[in-house]
Amino acid sequence: MPNRAALSVPLDYPVLVGRSLLGDLAELVATYAPNHRYAFIVDAAVERTHGAAARAGFAPERTRTLAVPSGEASKSRAEWMRLTDALLDWGAGRDTTVIAVGGGVIGDLAGFVAATLHRGVPVVQVPTTLLAMVDSSVGGKTGVDTVAGKNLVGAFHNPQLVVADVNTLRTLPELLRRDGLAEMIKHGLLADADHFTALCGLLPALAGGAGADVAELPALIGHSIGIKARVVHEDARESGRRQVLNAGHTVAHAIEHALTYRVAHGSAVAAGLVVEARLAEQLGVAEHGLADMVADAVRRAGLPDGPPASVSDATLLEATRSDKKARAGVVQYALPTRLGAMSVGPAGRWSTPVPDDAVLAALASARTLARRPILAN
Numbered sequence: 001m002p003n004r005a006a007l008s009v010p011l012d013y014p015v016l017v018g019r020s021l022l023g024d025l026a027e028l029v030a031t032y033a034p035n036h037r038y039a040f041i042v043d044a045a046v047e048r049t050h051g052a053a054a055r056a057g058f059a060p061e062r063t064r065t066l067a068v069p070s071g072e073a074s075k076s077r078a079e080w081m082r083l084t085d086a087l088l089d090w091g092a093g094r095d096t097t098v099i100a101v102g103g104g105v106i107g108d109l110a111g112f113v114a115a116t117l118h119r120g121v122p123v124v125q126v127p128t129t130l131l132a133m134v135d136s137s138v139g140g141k142t143g144v145d146t147v148a149g150k151n152l153v154g155a156f157h158n159p160q161l162v163v164a165d166v167n168t169l170r171t172l173p174e175l176l177r178r179d180g181l182a183e184m185i186k187h188g189l190l191a192d193a194d195h196f197t198a199l200c201g202l203l204p205a206l207a208g209g210a211g212a213d214v215a216e217l218p219a220l221i222g223h224s225i226g227i228k229a230r231v232v233h234e235d236a237r238e239s240g241r242r243q244v245l246n247a248g249h250t251v252a253h254a255i256e257h258a259l260t261y262r263v264a265h266g267s268a269v270a271a272g273l274v275v276e277a278r279l280a281e282q283l284g285v286a287e288h289g290l291a292d293m294v295a296d297a298v299r300r301a302g303l304p305d306g307p308p309a310s311v312s313d314a315t316l317l318e319a320t321r322s323d324k325k326a327r328a329g330v331v332q333y334a335l336p337t338r339l340g341a342m343s344v345g346p347a348g349r350w351s352t353p354v355p356d357d358a359v360l361a362a363l364a365s366a367r368t369l370a371r372r373p374i375l376a377n
Helices: 022-032 044-055 077-090 104-119 130-136 166-171 174-191 193-207 217-234 241-246 249-258 265-282 290-300 313-320 356-369
Strands: 015-018 037-043 063-068 096-102 123-127 141-146 149-156 161-165 336-338
Touching: 015 217, 022 044, 022 096, 022 123, 022 161, 037 044, 037 077, 037 104, 044 063, 044 096, 044 166, 063 077, 063 104, 077 104, 077 141, 096 104, 104 123, 104 130, 104 141, 104 149, 123 130, 130 174, 130 217, 149 249, 161 166, 166 217, 174 193, 174 217, 174 241, 174 265, 174 290, 193 217, 193 290, 217 241, 241 249, 249 265, 249 313, 265 290, 265 336, 265 356, 290 336, 313 356
Parallel strands: 015 161, 037 063, 037 096, 096 123, 123 161
Antiparallel strands: 141 149
C-alpha cells in the first residue's frame, strides 16, 4: 500500500493506512487539519517509543505534549479534567488541534477533550494499536468511563484525519495485537464473509511475534476500517444499523465491568462474540454451526472463547444491565444470523431484546464448550 494512500471510505475525513506514516505526520496534519497550536495527548508508553517521531516537523513553540498513564483507568472524568485544565492553562483556544497518539483509551479520552474544549476543537487520531486502528479511531465516538459502566459519558466528535502507521504495531505486545484481531473477526462476522475467511487463514501468523510484518496486514486493516466506515456512514448517531457494531459487546462490557477492567478489551470481545453467537443459535436467529465458526476464529487468534470462571453467570447477567444498550430495563443484543449478516431485530432497529433465561443458557453453554476461558489480568 502506498505511503499516503487514503482509504476509499464514505466518511467526511480522510483515513490513511500504511507503513512509515508517522514521520510524515506534521506534513499530513498541515494538509488536512492545519492550525496554530497542536496539543499532543499521548499514552505514556507510546511517548517513549514513538513520541519524538510523531512530533518531528512540528514547531516546538506551538506544541504541547501531555502524557497519560497507560490503561483503562485513565479513561476517566478526572483525567479529562486534568487534561482540559492543562490545555486551558497553556492558552489553548479554538486555534488548537488535539492530536491523539496511542490506543483506544487515548483516542476516546483525547477525542472527548477535543469535543468539549471551547465546545469543540479539531482532533487528529493517530492510533498505535490494532484495536484502535480498526475500531475506535473511526466513527467519532469519544468519552470516558464511570463507576456505573464504560463509555457512559461522551460525545460524537469526528476527527479531521486518521493516520494509522502499521509499523507502530511492531512495538506492541502480542496480547495487545490480538486484541485488535477480535474486532476484525467481528467486522467479517457482521458484514463480510469473504473478509472473515481471508482473515481466518492468516490469524495464526497475525497473532504471532512477527504478526506486524505480515504483508497482507495493511490491506486487511484497510478492509476492516472500510466495513466499519460504511456502517457508520449509514447511521452516524447509532439509532439504527450502527448497532450491529455492538456485536459481542453487550457480554464483553459485562465481563469487563465484573472484572473491574482487569482484562484486555479484545479478550472480552472475543468471548462476547462466542457467547452472543451461541445465544443467536439458541434463539433460532442464527444458522446452526455459526457459533462454532466464531469460536474457532477467536482460538486461531489466540483469544479466549468463553467467560471467566471467576465470575458467575448471574453476576455477568446483572452487569449487562449497566450497558448503554439497555432499553426500558431489557438488554438489547446485536445478533448474527449467518456469516456476514446480522439480524434486523423484531422492531427493525438491528437489535433484539433477550430474556434473562436465554442469556443464562448461552453463558452456560459457552462455559461448557470453552477451551480457553478468560483469565483476569
